[in-house]
Amino acid sequence: MAFSDVVATVVEGPWVAYMMCAVPLALLLYSLLSPASLRHIPTEGGSSLPLLSYLGAYNVLRNLRSVLQRGYDKHKGKAFKIALPDRWVVVLTGKALVDELQRMPEESASFIDATTELTGFGYIWGPRMRKDPFHVPIIRNQLTRQLSSAFGDIYEEIELSFQELMPACEKDWTPVHVIEVARDVVARASNRVFVGLRVCRNPDYLDMLVDCAVSVASARNTLMLFPSVLKTFAAKVVVNMDRRIRRGMRHLGPIIEERMSLLRSLGNDWSDKPDDMLQWIIDEVAARQMPKEDVVRNIMFLNFAAIHTSSNSFTHAIYHLAANPEYLRPLREEVEAVTAKEGWSKTAMGRMWRIDSFLRESQRVNSINPLTVIRRTRTSLTLSDGTFIPQGTVIAAPAYPTHFDDENYVGGDTFDPWRYVREKEQDLSPSKHQYVTLSPEYVPFGLGKRACPGRFFAANELKAMLAYLVVNYDVKFEKEGVRPENMHVGLTISPDPAGKVLFRKRRS
Numbered sequence: 001m002a003f004s005d006v007v008a009t010v011v012e013g014p015w016v017a018y019m020m021c022a023v024p025l026a027l028l029l030y031s032l033l034s035p036a037s038l039r040h041i042p043t044e045g046g047s048s049l050p051l052l053s054y055l056g057a058y059n060v061l062r063n064l065r066s067v068l069q070r071g072y073d074k075h076k077g078k079a080f081k082i083a084l085p086d087r088w089v090v091v092l093t094g095k096a097l098v099d100e101l102q103r104m105p106e107e108s109a110s111f112i113d114a115t116t117e118l119t120g121f122g123y124i125w126g127p128r129m130r131k132d133p134f135h136v137p138i139i140r141n142q143l144t145r146q147l148s149s150a151f152g153d154i155y156e157e158i159e160l161s162f163q164e165l166m167p168a169c170e171k172d173w174t175p176v177h178v179i180e181v182a183r184d185v186v187a188r189a190s191n192r193v194f195v196g197l198r199v200c201r202n203p204d205y206l207d208m209l210v211d212c213a214v215s216v217a218s219a220r221n222t223l224m225l226f227p228s229v230l231k232t233f234a235a236k237v238v239v240n241m242d243r244r245i246r247r248g249m250r251h252l253g254p255i256i257e258e259r260m261s262l263l264r265s266l267g268n269d270w271s272d273k274p275d276d277m278l279q280w281i282i283d284e285v286a287a288r289q290m291p292k293e294d295v296v297r298n299i300m301f302l303n304f305a306a307i308h309t310s311s312n313s314f315t316h317a318i319y320h321l322a323a324n325p326e327y328l329r330p331l332r333e334e335v336e337a338v339t340a341k342e343g344w345s346k347t348a349m350g351r352m353w354r355i356d357s358f359l360r361e362s363q364r365v366n367s368i369n370p371l372t373v374i375r376r377t378r379t380s381l382t383l384s385d386g387t388f389i390p391q392g393t394v395i396a397a398p399a400y401p402t403h404f405d406d407e408n409y410v411g412g413d414t415f416d417p418w419r420y421v422r423e424k425e426q427d428l429s430p431s432k433h434q435y436v437t438l439s440p441e442y443v444p445f446g447l448g449k450r451a452c453p454g455r456f457f458a459a460n461e462l463k464a465m466l467a468y469l470v471v472n473y474d475v476k477f478e479k480e481g482v483r484p485e486n487m488h489v490g491l492t493i494s495p496d497p498a499g500k501v502l503f504r505k506r507r508s
């Protein structure tokens with residue numbers, strides 16, 4: 001049958017009648033199935049009517065930043081909702097509600113359930129990581145406690161990686177893809193501490209980690225186009241974690257086997273037992289009698305958490321510096337004065353207030369995710385302003401509007417690199433203004449019990465990277481003073497990946 005015949009049959013036949021019945025039926029079904037209990041919460045970014053909300057979701061994904069800002073301006077201090085292709089998200093605004101959000105216990109508003117659904121991570125990394133996230137206390141306790149003793153190794157790796165990755169800059173102004181260099185440096189420096197010298201410089205291992213981090217970070221935008229029942233399958237196709245873990249096993253498998261056999265023969269403690277991330281994870285995996293592939297899964301997850309976030313944050317900061325090279329001098333003066341006294345150490349990093357303020361301010365104006373402090377309610381609850389939130393709702397705080405609110409930051413829409421240096425100088429408790437310090441007005445690391453446990457590690461690494469660059473290189477953009485616009489794609493924000501910064505080995 002020719003195509004025109006098919007069209008004629010459809011138009012003239014009973015199909016028109018079927019369609020006329022089916023469409024209202026679908027609308028009715030959808031409105032019955034849609035969460036009626038969210039209808040009292042105002043919608044931003046489009047209509048909340050059945051099916052039309054999909055148009056809203058399209059608009060939200062294209063213009064998330066401005067939709068969130070409009071919602072914030074209209075409803076500050078209250079909640080509003082936005083449509084995504086696979087769900088509604090209720091956005092809580094203003095200090096009081098965001099503070100309430102961070103205090104909600106996991107049993108009533110779950111971070112794990114929210115990351116599973118909103119970012120698709122539960123589907124990508126598998127149910128075990130969701131049910132038993134033992135990597136969190138490892139980061140919080142062992143890794144963070146070891147920062148002082150590990151600093152020398154981290155710094156050595158930073159220094160060597162920059163020298164190897166940017167050799168041409170030794171001679172003249174050379175364009176550098178900062179995001180790519182940042183990913184490699186972060187991967188190498190972090191893995192010096194995660195898995196040790198034996199593997200951390202292996203180019204295939206590093207390539208695997210960076211590729212995994214980039215794929216997982218962008219997968220959230222693809223996975224939200226699938227209904228929940230298909231997400232596990234979609235995650236397998238989009239990310240194929242099993243294949244990545246097999247590749248990781250080629251690098252880490254022999255070391256894991258060696259260490260596991262020592263654990264079996266010598267027990268939990270032996271005199272020269274390694275004291276690194278790999279061993280801490282092996283201990284947990286062995287105690288739970290899990291397969292050794294789970295060690296690799298954990299290492300890869302931590303690398304995803306570290307590489308994507310830290311390299312984006314670093315690139316944002318370098319873009320500000322290259323657009324305003326006049327910031328180099330005050331940064332250099334500080335780094336040189338501090339390292340002259342303290343050497344390159346964690347103590348020195350703690351004394352670099354300008355470096356710290358620069359990174360914190362860059363994180364404030366650029367953010368890492370447009371929605372943060374994400375949770376999914378496990379019970380119905382009523383907020384202090386009387387808003388009823390039914391069970392199973394994803395709730396979150398909006399990053400940009402919070403960070404650009406003049407009530408929270410004077411001149412909040414301008415990048416002011418020394419903002420927190422001034423605040424520290426005026427405050428009796430200067431630690432309140434550090435890069436890693438959280439508050440309902442500063443949300444890039446999340447908030448509350450599930451706030452980023454890796455931020456102390458990240459801050460030290462990023463401060464060492466920035467400090468190293470400012471004392472060793474001159475920096476500028478080809479077109480002076482112009483910073484490339486950030487890219488907003490669906491639920492992600494990133495520095496323009498095409499941005500190139502000119503670097504030249506410092507002459508004076």
Ligand code: HEM
Pocket residue numbers: 111133135136139302305306307309310313368372373374443444445446447448449450451452453454455457458
């Ligand atoms: C500048 C760098 C980083 C940024 C901006 C960042 C940001 C975040 C954010 C926003 C969250 C969610 C918190 C919430 O919603 O309340 C988070 C969670 C997490 N981050 Fe980071 N992160 C960074 C670096 C790191 C590093 C280096 C590691 C690992 C060493 C790490 C490990 C984690 C883990 C494991 C979680 C989940 C915590 C949990 O399950 O309770 N992050 N991070």
